[in-house]
Amino acid sequence: MLVIRRDICGYCGCCVSVCPQGALELIDAYLSVEGECSSCGICARACPLGALEVADEA
Amino acid sequence: MKPEYDLLVIGGGPGGALAARTAAEKGLSVGLVEKRPAIGVPVRCAEGVGRDLLEEFMDPDPAWISAEIDRAVLVAPDGFRMALEPSMAGSEVGYVLDRKRFDRELVMQAAAAGAEIQVKTRAVAPIMENGTVAGARIEQNGQIQDVRAKVVIAADGVESKFARWCGVDTAVPLGDIETCVQYLMTGIEIDDAATVFHLGNEIAPEGYVWIFPKGPKTANVGIGISGRKSRDGSRPIDYLNRFVKSHFPEGRVVEWIMGGVSVCPPLEKTVADGMVIVGDAARVSDPLTGGGIYNAMYTGRLAAQVAADAIAKGDVSANAMMPYDTTWRASKLGKSLDRNYRIKEYFIHLPDAKLNRLVHSISRLDLTKFSTLEIIKELIRHDPTLLLELRAIRDLL
Ligand SMILES: Cc1cc2nc3c(=O)[nH]c(=O)nc-3n(C[C@H](O)[C@H](O)[C@H](O)COP(=O)(O)OP(=O)(O)OC[C@H]3O[C@@H](n4cnc5c(N)ncnc54)[C@H](O)[C@@H]3O)c2cc1C
Ligand code: SF4
Ligand code: SF4
Numbered sequence: 001m002l003v004i005r006r007d008i009c010g011y012c013g014c015c016v017s018v019c020p021q022g023a024l025e026l027i028d029a030y031l032s033v034e035g036e037c038s039s040c041g042i043c044a045r046a047c048p049l050g051a052l053e054v055a056d057e058a
Numbered sequence: 059m060k061p062e063y064d065l066l067v068i069g070g071g072p073g074g075a076l077a078a079r080t081a082a083e084k085g086l087s088v089g090l091v092e093k094r095p096a097i098g099v100p101v102r103c104a105e106g107v108g109r110d111l112l113e114e115f116m117d118p119d120p121a122w123i124s125a126e127i128d129r130a131v132l133v134a135p136d137g138f139r140m141a142l143e144p145s146m147a148g149s150e151v152g153y154v155l156d157r158k159r160f161d162r163e164l165v166m167q168a169a170a171a172g173a174e175i176q177v178k179t180r181a182v183a184p185i186m187e188n189g190t191v192a193g194a195r196i197e198q199n200g201q202i203q204d205v206r207a208k209v210v211i212a213a214d215g216v217e218s219k220f221a222r223w224c225g226v227d228t229a230v231p232l233g234d235i236e237t238c239v240q241y242l243m244t245g246i247e248i249d250d251a252a253t254v255f256h257l258g259n260e261i262a263p264e265g266y267v268w269i270f271p272k273g274p275k276t277a278n279v280g281i282g283i284s285g286r287k288s289r290d291g292s293r294p295i296d297y298l299n300r301f302v303k304s305h306f307p308e309g310r311v312v313e314w315i316m317g318g319v320s321v322c323p324p325l326e327k328t329v330a331d332g333m334v335i336v337g338d339a340a341r342v343s344d345p346l347t348g349g350g351i352y353n354a355m356y357t358g359r360l361a362a363q364v365a366a367d368a369i370a371k372g373d374v375s376a377n378a379m380m381p382y383d384t385t386w387r388a389s390k391l392g393k394s395l396d397r398n399y400r401i402k403e404y405f406i407h408l409p410d411a412k413l414n415r416l417v418h419s420i421s422r423l424d425l426t427k428f429s430t431l432e433i434i435k436e437l438i439r440h441d442p443t444l445l446l447e448l449r450a451i452r453d454l455l
Contacts, residue, residue, distance in 0.1 A: 012102055014237050014318025016217040017230045018285060026217060027180065028094050046285040048237045048294040048316045 001055050002037050002044075008051035015043035015052060059176055059196060059205050063089040064369055065362065066194055066207035067173075068181045068220045070097045073337025073354030074213030075164035076115070080362035082171035086369065089205060090165070090173055091196055093180035098161030102216075102317035103351070104240060104270050104278050105160075106253060108152040111352040115359075122159040125271040127152050128251050134417035135258030135410035154253075154270045154278070155351070164355075184210070184224045184333075190374075191224055191332035209365040209374050210333045213358060216318050218339040224330060228339065232285040234322035236265055236348055239294040240280025242313035246306045248277050256301070257413055263287040264406040267301050279306065282319060282348060284406065321345040323399050328386070329379040334361040342386070346398035346405075353395075357386055401434075 009031055016024045016031075023035035024043060031051075044052040065081045067074045070092030078090040105124065112118065128151050130142045169175050178199060185193040185204055193206035212220040218228035248254075248271055256267040264284035271277045281298045288294065294316075302309065320341045328335045328342075336342075337354030344350065364382040368374045386392050408416070420433055 010314060010316045011100075012316040012318065013215070013217040014235065014316070016219065017228075017318050017320060018232055018235050020229050022219065022222050022229070025219065028178070042232050042285075045232055045288055046235050046237050046318065048239045048288070048318075050290060050293050050295070 002033055002039060003053045003055045004031055004033070005051045005053070006031075008049050009047075010049055010051070012048065014046050014048060018046045019043050059089055059091075059174065059179070059198070059203060060087075061204070062193075062206040063087045063174075064208050065089075065211060065365060066205055066209075067091070067211045067213055068194060069213035069215055069337075069339070070094075070165050070175070070177070071161060071213060071215050071337060071354060072164055072351050073215075073339070073358035074211065075161065075168050076355045076358030077211045077213060077336060077362040077365075078168035078173040078175075079164070079171045080359045081366055082168060082173040084362070084366045086362075086366055088168070088173035089207070090168060090175050091179040091181055091194075092165075092175070092177045095178040096162075097165045097177065098158045101157050101313075101315050103157050103315070104268055104280055104348075105155040105157050105272075106152060106268075106270050106349065107155060107351050110152075112153060114352075115355055118153065119163075122156050122163050123153050124156045124273055125154040125250060127154060127253050127271070129253075131249070131252050131254045132417055132420070133254060133256040134414045135260065136414045138414065138417060138421070140417055140421035141252070154272055156272075181214070181220055184220065186224070189331060191330060194220070208332070208369050209379075211358070211361055211365065212333060212335045212339050213337050213354070215338045216320060218335075218341070221325075221330070221333065221335045221339060224333055226325065226327070226330065226335070228325065228335075228341070230318075230320045230322050230341065233264075234320060234345075235285040236282035236319040236321050237285050237288050237294050238280060238282040238315075238317050238319060238348075239298050240268075240278050240315040241298065241302065241309075241311040242272065242276070242315065243279050243302070243306060243309040244276045244312055246275055246277060246279075246309040248275065250274055250277075257417070259410050259413075261301060262297060267298075278315070279309075280315065285318075319343055319348040319350065321348060321399070321402060324387075324392075324395055327376075328357075328383045329376045331376050332374050334365055334379055334382055336361045342391070342395060344395065344398055345402045353391060356389075356391055357382075360386055 064086040
């Protein structure tokens with residue numbers, strides 16, 4: 001599951017551009033997961049600040 | 059908003075603004091939607107633009123220019139600095155803009171030309187009819203409305219979701235996104251007429267650090283690195299903090315700016331039935347420099363010209379609007395995108411020792427004109443042993 005750290009996110013949209021599923025959507029200052037996320041972690045790599053993390057489903 | 063326009067523009071950046079202004083000047087009814095509550099804010103840009111390029115569109119105005127630039131300084135990984143002086147800086151001289159004001163000025167020009175502007179208004183889905191884009195579903199302040207248009211211009215920037223919703227794959231490969239952080243710093247000792255670029259795998263892997271003056275003792279100090287080099291502990295923010303600590307310990311940060319710049323090849327096709335894709339959304343930012351302001355303005359204007367023709371002829375199919383795609387690809391801009399992508403692919407694989415050698419070699423050149431192309435040509439002439447190194451890109455020249 002993708003965890004968004006809103007205290008870190010700077011709502012820049014960088015992650016949105018790399019998501020292969022088109023699952024992320026930026027609504028002004030609010031990033032949300034709106035589609036099917038495959039937990040691939042690509043967005044988490046691209047984030048300049050480290051606001052995204054794929055957490056274990058356990 | 060009205061229920062229908064000739065042209066609906068998604069996004070109020072330079073690409074969308076130029077499209078809206080151009081179309082309105084041609085007498086089309088134009089609606090522009092921008093999801094943020096303010097045009098140009100927050101900034102996602104280092105704000106540098108070439109003088110010649112900007113002046114293709116408008117006369118420079120101190121109201122939205124932060125600094126004038128007349129030389130560039132390249133800093134090698136070993137700290138060696140080489141200046142590209144005004145005499146040889148040629149077309150690379152330019153401005154550092156104040157994009158909060160610049161973007162707003164462009165949108166106000168579109169409004170003055172007759173375009174309707176709606177901010178805090180987001181396109182949430184396309185209206186599709188028989189495979190043709192026929193408008194967009196718009197959300198404004200909690201209200202949903204369907205807005206129809208003969209042509210939709212997707213100018214929604216690096217996120218590029220609108221075209222994706224219409225079935226165009228706009229996803230940027232992780233290795234082709236430059237992930238960036240920039241501080242607007244004040245109280246720092248800088249050369250306020252020079253842009254400075256620091257290279258090196260320790261400083262900015264597969265990217266660079268930039269210092270773009272914004273006025274006396276003030277500058278955009280930023281970094282972009284490839285997405286594939288970014289991970290916990292070595293993200294852009296970590297590299298930038300390290301750089302700032304060693305270069306500007308006395309500085310004060312008054313603004314954080316982050317963002318992504320695509321440095322991939324452009325979309326394979328930038329038109330669809332009823333839709334034209336412009337600017338960052340079309341992935342036309344420069345793969346070598348990351349610059350995309352001019353590219354967005356150029357494609358935005360062209361898109362509106364072609365769309366206006368298509369609308370006048372009553373055929374807005376992808377085929378009818380194909381001249382947009384072929385024209386920008388054949389333009390100086392299109393050709394440089396292609397070349398610079400390949401040059402970038404070569405440069406990002408250079409170890410620091412080779413980068414050092416290159417910068418030292420460039421500094422010994424007698425350049426009369428400064429451009430990427432000239433530098434590489436001169437390098438090969440000057441240092442034939444580099445020929446082998448540069449073989450990969452020589453064919454591109
Ligand atoms: C850190 C950084 C530094 C840069 N430095 C430079 C530089 O020095 N020089 C240079 O030339 N370029 C630079 N660039 C690139 C430059 O900022 C972009 O190329 C340029 O802004 C592209 O213009 P655009 O109109 O295509 O998109 P944008 O300016 O991004 O505008 C797109 C707009 O669309 C809006 N939008 C998105 N989705 C929707 C929706 N669904 N509905 C409504 N609105 C929507 C967005 O909110 C945004 O305002 C830099 C980029 C970054 C991130
Ligand atoms: S890349 Fe990071 S900072 Fe930018 S919008 Fe995504 S999560 Fe937020
Ligand atoms: S984890 Fe992968 S699929 Fe999920 S939002 Fe991030 S990039 Fe998209």
